[in-house]
Amino acid sequence: MTNSIDEIAGADFILAIGTNTTETHPVIALQVKKAVRQGAKLAVIDPRVTKLAELADYHLQLNPGTDCALLNGLANVIIAEELWDKDFVAHRTEDFASFRQWVSGYTPQYVERVTGIPADVIYKLAREYAGAENAAILYTMGLTQHISGTANVHAVANLAMLCGQVGKKHSGVNPLRGQNNxxxxxxxxxxxxxxxxxxxxxxxxxxxxxxxxxxxxxxxxxxxxxxxxxxxxxxxxxxxxxxxxxxxxxxxxxxxxxxxxxxxxxxxxxxxxxxxxxxxxxxxxxxxxxxxxxxxxxxxxxxxxxxxxxxxxxxxxxxxxxxxxxxxxxxxxxxxxxxxxxxxxxxxxxxxxxxxxxxxxxxxxxxxxxWPCPNKDHPGTPVLHKEKFVRGRGKFHRAEYIPPQELPDQEYPLLLCTGRRLYHYHTGTMTLRTGALEKYYPGEYLDVNPIDARKWKLTPGCRVRVISRRGEVELVVRITDTIPPGMVFTSFHFPEVPINNLTNPAQDPIAKIPELKVCSVRLELL
Amino acid sequence: MKNLAGKYKKIICVCSGGCTSSGSGKVLAGLQAAAAEKGLAGKVLVRPVGCHGFCQQGPIVTVEPEKIFYTRVTEADVPDILEALETNRPVERLLYVDPTSGKPVVTYDQIPFYSRQQKLVLEKCGCINPENIEDYLDQGGYKALKKVLSTMTPQEVVDEVKNSGLRGRGGAGFPTGIKWQGALSAKIKDKRYVICNADEGDPGAFMDRSVLEGDPHSVLEGMAICGFATGSHEGYIYVRAEYPLAIKRLKIAIAQAEEYGLLGDNILNSGFNFHIKIKAGAGAFVCGEGTALMASIEGSRGMPRFKTARSTEKGLWGKPTTLNNVETFANIPVIINKGSRWYSSIGTEKSTGTKIFSLTGKVVNTGLVEVPMGVTLRRIIFDIGGGIQNNKKFKAVQAGGPSGGCIPADYLDLPVDYDSLDEVGAMMGSGGLVVLDETTCMVDLARFFLKFTQQESCGKCTPCREGTKRMLEILTRICEGKGTPKDIDDLERLSRVISSTSLCGLGKSAPNPVLSTLKYFRSEYEAHINDKRCPAGVCSNLLVYTIDAAKCTGCGACARACPAGAISGEKKQPHAIDAGLCIKCGSCLQKCKFGAVVKK
Amino acid sequence: MSTITLTINGQQVTVPAGSTILKAAEKLGVFIPTLCHHPQLTAVASCRICVVEVTFKGRKKLVPACMTGAQDGMEVETESAAVVESRRTILELLLANHPQDCLTCGQNGDCRLQDYAFRYNVPGAGFSGERHAYKIEDDNPFIIRDMNKCILCGRCVRMCAEIQGDGVIDFAHRGFNTKISTAMDLPLSKSECVFCGNCAAVCPVGALQEKGLRSSARTWEVKKVKTICPYCGTGCSIELNVKDGRVVGVTSCDGEVNGPALCVKGRFGYGFIHHPDRLTTPLIKKNGRFVEASWEETISLVAEKLTGIKNDHGPDALAVLSSARCTNEENYLLQKFTRAVLGTNNIDHCARL
CATH class of the missing domain: 3.40.50.740 (Rossmann fold)
Structure with missing residues (x-):
């Protein structure tokens, strides 16, 4: 995080991308909820209707894996409408001219076609973000676990630099990391x-x-x-x-x-x-x-x-x-x-x-x-990049949209997304042995939208085999409209549901992060 | 009644307030239909009006301009009333009969109940149609608002209210002008609110209801003036949901006032905006308490809040807020129209103007009365109220509802004003007066009020929530004959702690009914505890019914009436009551024609 | 900043303007009992146990110390006869509707009601009469909810609304029947509750108890060790409650990141520490089966194998996965080991998962 957790509550605008904060970082989510109670605007970019999305002023249920296009679309509007922080860009960044050039292709109309988010929402969100006094961006694996993970992160950084929303309190680019250390x-x-x-x-x-x-x-x-x-x-x-x-x-x-x-x-x-x-x-x-x-x-x-x-x-x-x-x-x-x-x-x-x-x-x-805490008298650094970036000037990286590597087709018609649950952690090694958490949330489900449930003749609690090109698991179906049609969701917490046998190991070429958030599957009713 | 709507020769006013529950709706409809049938349209106006106040005699119909006063009118009386218009001879059987002389009284200004009142606030109630703004305007309505907007500054208005000496009619009697000054001088400028407290919840109180149902515009006008004086553009009327008719008439009144440019934006082209919203309560008595009322408007549970600043500094949503009750606002147009000097000449030095009381209980003339501050209880109860029903003895009057106290006969000549009532351990409250006679048990009465307070306690602070519960249990024990002398000590200690440590006024005043009865009627408590006897003969556990063998004829009526089968005896022989079976319902006493059943 | 000077029990004290009487008393070290007050929550002044007697501008009255602002020239008595009578009466009232089962109550020893009853010598309920007989809610593995013990201070309500931000519970009903309730009075397990347990952490009595902790140790038996939660990357401070060398529970303390708040995993997910599945000895696989071994044998086997492969295939035939669960010091040592001892840069961990 460029900024500190307790600064989130003081933001005027929070853009949460690919983060199910209330479940994966419940205590950080308290700061987001506090900000909202104090009147901050909250925009959530997530295909799923998370608890955070329910609190949001804007919930953008984009097509999975199209985050980069959406972020570039926001930058496009902000530049086109002259809403960017000209002072910050001039003094703190480099390569703006080329950024301006390549991002001009991401018109709201084009982005609407790619992401499924209406152009007018993109306009509104861009104006709100650019107009906010202090805007913080939060993201987690929903943004990064894609073959375009690095580009996605660059697109976030570009947006924050464009609006001068970095290097000051209550703002910044804030990846929320999933594990204690x-x-x-x-x-x-x-x-x-x-x-x-x-x-x-x-x-x-x-x-x-x-x-x-x-x-x-x-x-x-x-x-x-x-x-x-x-x-x-x-x-x-x-x-x-x-x-x-x-x-x-x-x-x-x-x-x-x-x-x-x-x-x-x-x-x-x-x-x-x-x-x-x-x-x-x-x-x-x-x-x-x-x-x-x-x-x-x-x-x-x-x-x-x-x-x-x-x-x-x-x-x-x-x-x-x-x-x-x-x-x-x-x-x-x-x-x-x-x-x-x-x-x-x-x-x-x-x-x-x-x-x-x-x-x-x-x-x-x-x-x-x-950190940085360079010497024994240094008080530590709550906000990064205050005077300058580590590398000097902040660089606008080229971050072009690349679609996910494996998308649903006739053979594997559904998109599988994986993530975490509030009551469990990682591969369950710890949380399945607490005497408490596993009693309350003893088994995993496959979350399916009601439309898909009708289509595949699924009933609540029925068992299905979920099959990808790489493997298969069996799961109990939970029908919920928090999942968009065409997507199914589950976690990787339970050894008896080794869902990563199915996921796609295709990686981002730079960060080598696998595309865990998108692969295609089909279902067989058991 | 002045300024009769010129084109009508006669106006028939039908009470359409509380009297609707005794069938005044049918009377109104009948009169309207019959008048139309007779071709009287254009000559005779049949008008629904608010409460006349003399509820004991309702439904009431008056005929103007003659001031003819008909009582207990039914639908069947309609033809006679219309015929009387032509013959100019009032329907005698519908006239009020003076209880002392036994003679009928034709016009209401000759009835002591009315002639001894002074109506400032209720003046229009009972003669205008509350659902027609034109009636209100005819009577000089909104003149005060016009005057304020065109000729006065906010400070001048506040000064006028200050000079009038008006004190809040909701109960505590805080000087209204000083409250308004607080709001006008508040530091926060961006938003301010005016709230009308219409959450009238005391048992037996219906003053505000009558004003809202009979003359809603007077309240709206008072609020708008307050808005102008305190720099507010938004008002709320918090009205209890149990007053659907008041809510309906307020809605109509607001819509009409907006239509006439008397509410809303740019009122009377003055540039002043004032909008009023209605917020219906959800049935909690405690929401009559200011901070709880505001919490309720804000959408929270209606619980009082500890105030660290006056509401006029930080009230609704943390903004300066002027909160007054219905009657207070209804006084404002009167003060503006007639001037503070005139107003302050009414009443006493420290309690100016008039006060409306709802007179209930064992009094002959129950109803709504408006009298100048400072008149004595005796005048209200005996001269206006006509004394005690069934020639029983006056015992006490309960003033101020659950927060008030009982005033014994010794104080009948006490002037009724804020400070005098406080001194004797009662309070003005919102104006409820419940008259009690010798058949009222004061312990039982205290128990009744504690039960009410306990049920209505919001549950927030410990002393009120838990303390009133224990007080109620102790009182119940005493009434059941299970009291011990320590109970009085406990009651006194609980009263002391509850009144000194409770969070809000409801809790602080909750022990008042106990404290005042302990003060003036301690012997009744002691009789219950020590002698296991209820002097008023009310507490059933302590009663013993016996049959006086000398008087009993053995008719068996009592035995047939007894639901518990507790009475036995041979025919024509004296009967006897089995005390073990007797449930003390009193049926035998009622049935016995020979006075043989004795209650002790 | 402007200041205010007042007198508490005859001692003068100067505090910043806007301070409460309670704050001023704290500065003097003068004790005032509180139940509903909690420094991280909005003050409500509802329990009234903190009343003090104030003489100000010639008027004497009882006011709640937790919300009443200190004023210049105020004279405060914290233990006057009226104050003590009020506190004792309030305690008697609370105890009159509170189970007196301290012997088996998990909160025993860490219960304000108990502490104050002792301090003000209130031996028990001063009043007889009705008591609540609510069913104890025990259908979830995290919190035992005994509304019979609830003193309605409302801390849990404010915690849920103001810190947790969920507002799952609130006051319901009136008078003696007032109760803290979920919507429709459903059990927590059927409500929107996420079992962060933050309500239990601020409950001053035994109405909300952490099930595991309060059933396995008396409050005075545990030693608390402040450390950092082992789950997500937020870094909440937690206190491990240790009894006889076992972690019997987790409580929250005033963490630098999390304040008084924790989530369900941090507060209730400690059971794995003593789970029977824990590895307690080195294991060497022999003929496809794990066999217990000594550290000496195991370490020399590993050293021998790694050295052999390094010698035969070069250092880059070795790879190390470090752990996002281990400490900084351990990660440092492991990469040092990988680079300086094994001689390869083949080290990574699950940062991308």
Whole structure:
């Protein structure tokens, strides 16, 4: 997030794209609801009628996967009607001329044809967004899990820059991240192309700095493989061994059937987790890890806030904290990692990572810090890009609309979208074992629009087989008009409904994000 | 009645307020049809009017300009009334009979019930058609608004109201002019509201209802003047849903006033805009409380709010709001037309003008009366009200409804004004006067009011919600003969805590009926508790019915009437009541022709 | 900023203009009991337990401290005879319609009604009479709702409306029958309730209790450890309630991100920590079956295998998936391990899911 969660309530206009906030980020949704109570306008762009959409002034039920066209259409109107922030564009951005040029093709009439959103709504929304004093954009996976994910995000950024809605309070471009420490994992360099704080592995200088600190001669210089590429590499036999910590790709990844097959081909698989997950079952060695309640450390939330995690109880049985296990393993492989505590590790992180430079456990005991926090006197940074962007001027990226890779056809006439439910989390590893959540929401449904239900002769509670080109699952039907006709929806929380066996692994070429939000399926009544 | 609509020789006014429940609608229709049939159209006007006030005698029909006053008129009387117009001889059997002289009285100005009143607010009630703005205009209606808009500044209007000494007629008696000044001087300028409180909920009170049903324009005019004086362009009338006729007539009145350019935008070309909306209540007594009323208009549950600022600073939707009741607004045109000096000459120094009371209970002439402030209770109850029914003894008068108190006979000469009533532990309230005679049990009466308050408590604050419940239970116990001396201490302590700690006026005043009866009729409580006896003979658990063997003829009438089979005895022999079976319904007492049944 | 000086129990105190008497008393460390008041919710002054006796401009009266503004020259008595009588009476009234089952009540020890009854020496119900006999609502796995214990302070109503923003519950009915109710008085499970439990968190008595927590530990037995919720990326602060080395529940504290609010997963989704399925020992697959092993054996096996593959096929034949669930320190170490020990940049995690 460029801005902070508590700023959302102060926005005059909120544009929520592809985010079912009340279910996936319930506490962030409180801020949105508060803003609405205080009179803010809310526009929700989502094919589904979510709770958030029910609160909205504008609900744009666009054709799935056409977000980019819609966002460009808004920019088109804002430029055509001279509503853009000329000062901001002139002083803070670059490549506006070309942006103006290519976005001119996205006329509301064209966008209406692509998205199904009437041109007059596009005009109205564009004027409201551009006219707002402070407008915040929120988005999640509904925007990014497409083969055009990167373009979609660029289109969002373009829109915010065009109207000067970034670098000040109550505004900005705010991706709401789905997992407790997904931000931190990225910050810490658990990515193939960057070290901590997004320092490029390809930079000789960066590598030299880390090699020195880590007391090694060299570090690998070329970017590594992403998850999807790893799985493909495994299939091809290039990857021989994997060490998977706290992940369950057998359920979570697109075209999960292939993932399972790939992992089975490995010569050696180590899985480190708190439960014997579907992925762990395939492992040669399973290492028992401590849960969050059993260790010290820090998490970084979606607004870049680094907060202290505290140990409440001892690890279960002989389980150990992940950091201790890694130290053991490194030692066994001849590399000494001799940390007394996570606080010590954080000191090393701070010494190597400019944006975490001022962060220490001692400081965090007194209160959290939002990075960038370059030194020990720095109070942290609630709002990013205030004076300038990281790269200097904000660049208008070319973000052309590309339709989803696989759309319904005669053979697979329905569009499958996947997502999350309020009562569950990710692959259910935790939420299906709480003694509470799984009692209240014990099984998954396939949400189907009443029109489709009539068409396929479905009744509430009937069972269907959902089949895609890649796999099939069985599900109980729930008929609801919160889903548009032609779409079916379910979650990936339940192991007995491995919906990712069906999803499309086609990826965005840059971010390598799979197109989990759109694939085509057919139904068979059981 | 002045300024009779010129072209008619006669006007027949038929009460179409409360009297509709006793069949005045049929009388009106009958008169209209018969008059048309007789070819009287153009000569005789048959006009539905508001309440005449003398409800005891309804349905009432008056004939103008002679001021002939007919009582208890039915449809069958229609031909005679019309014929009397020609013969100029009033229908004698319909005339009011003076109870002292036993002689019929022809015109209403000769009836003490009317002649001893002074009608400022109710002047037009009972002589104009409330559904016809022309009638109101004929009587000088909207002259005050015209005067204000064309010749006065808001401050001048506020000053005039201040000088009149008018105090809020809703109960608390806050000076109206000072309230208006607060709104006029409020810091918030962008939006201000005027609210008319027409949520009249006290048991037995129907003053506001009569004004709304009989003369709705006077209220609209008062509100519009208030809007001008306080810088508001939007008014609400919060009227209880149990007053459908009032709502209907208000709607008609608003539509007509808008049509005549007397409400809405640019009133009388003055540039002043004032719109009035009606908000029907949902049956909660507490919504008569200002903050609860505003919460209800805002769409929330009608619960009072603790005020950190006056409503004239922060009221409806947080904006300055002037809230007055129906009667207060209806006084405004009178004050503007006749001037504050004239107005303040009526009544007492600190309570000016008149006050409308609804006189009910054990009084001969029940109905609506308007008298100058400061007249004595005796004048209202005995001179106007005609004294106590059935020659019983006056015991007390309950003033001010559930928030008020009981005033005993010792204070019959008390002048009726805000401060005097407060001093004796009662209150003006909205103007309900319930007259009680010797057959009223004061403990039972207190129990009745506590039951009402408890049921109507909004439930928000602890002392009112829980405290009135326990008070009610204690009173019920006492009435059932299960009271203990500690109960009086508990009642007094609860009263003290409830009145000093409740959130709103409803709660703060809820113990008043208990406090005032404890103050003036403590011995009745003690009789219930110590002697297990109800001196008024009301509390059935404490009554014992016996048969005086000396008087009993053994006719068996009592035994046949007894629903519990508690009376036995041989024919022609004295009967006896089995106290264990007796349910104390009193049927035997009513049936016995020989006075043999004794209630103790 | 302008200030106001008043006297509380004979002590002078100066507070910013606009402060309530309660705030001023807090500044002096003077205790005033409250039930309906909650710092994060709109004040309503409905319970009346906080009344204090104020003498101002020659008039003496009882006012609620939580909403009455402090004024220059005000004299406040917080424990005068009238105040104490009122508080005791209000407590007696509340207790007269409140089950006296403290022995088994989950809220025992963390109940304001209990605390104040002790403080003001109110041994029990001072009044006999009708008590509510509502059915206890226990049909969901999260919250036990016992309206017999409800003192109608309305904190839950305001929490649901003002913080949670859902307005699922409100006051219904009148007088003694007043009750906090969902629309049509349906159970929470049949209403729009999303079981965030924020209402239970602010209930000052035992009317709304977290089912798991309140049935497994007395309030004084738990140690609270403040940490961060393990679910979505919002980063809510939570308190793990620990008894005998077990996490028996989660409560909210004043989090920097979330204030007093949590969602259903954060508040009620802690059961996995002690689930019997938890892995408690290293496992090595032998002949297709997992066999328990020691750490030494397991770690050396992994080290040996990884080293062997690295030597045979080069470091890029190895790949590591890190975890968005692990701490920063762990992610840091894992990428350090991958790069510095394994010698590859093949590290990623599920950021895209």
């Amino acid at each position: 997904v931000q931190g994992a990225c910050d810490m360099g658990a990515l193939p192309d960057v070290l901590t704080g997004y320092q490029k592995v390809t930079s000789d200088e960066v590598r030299a700095k880390f090699a020195r600190a880590w007391k090694v001669d060299t570090l690998p210089a070329s970017a590594g493989l992403t998850v999807g590429e790893m799985m493909a590499g495994t299939q091809k036999g290039c990857i021989k061994a994997m060490y998977i910590v706290g992940e369950n790709p057998v359920l979570s990844d697109a075209n999960a059937g292939d993932v399972k097959e790939a992992l089975q081909k490995l010569d050696f698989l180590v899985v480190q987790d708190i439960f014997l997950t579907e992925t762990a079952r395939l492992a040669d060695v399973v290492l028992p890890a401590a849960s969050f309640a059993e260790k010290e450390g820090t998490f970084t939330n979606t607004e870049r806030r680094v907060q202290k995690v505290r140990k409440a109880i001892a690890p279960m049985g002989r389980a150990r904290a992940d950091w201790e296990i890694i130290c053991l393993l490194a030692g066994a492989m001849g590399y000494t990692m001799n940390y007394q505590s996570p606080a010590e590790i954080m000191d090393e992180i701070a010494s190597l990572t400019p944006s975490y430079g001022g962060i220490s456990h001692a400081r965090l005991e007194k209160g959290s810090l939002q």
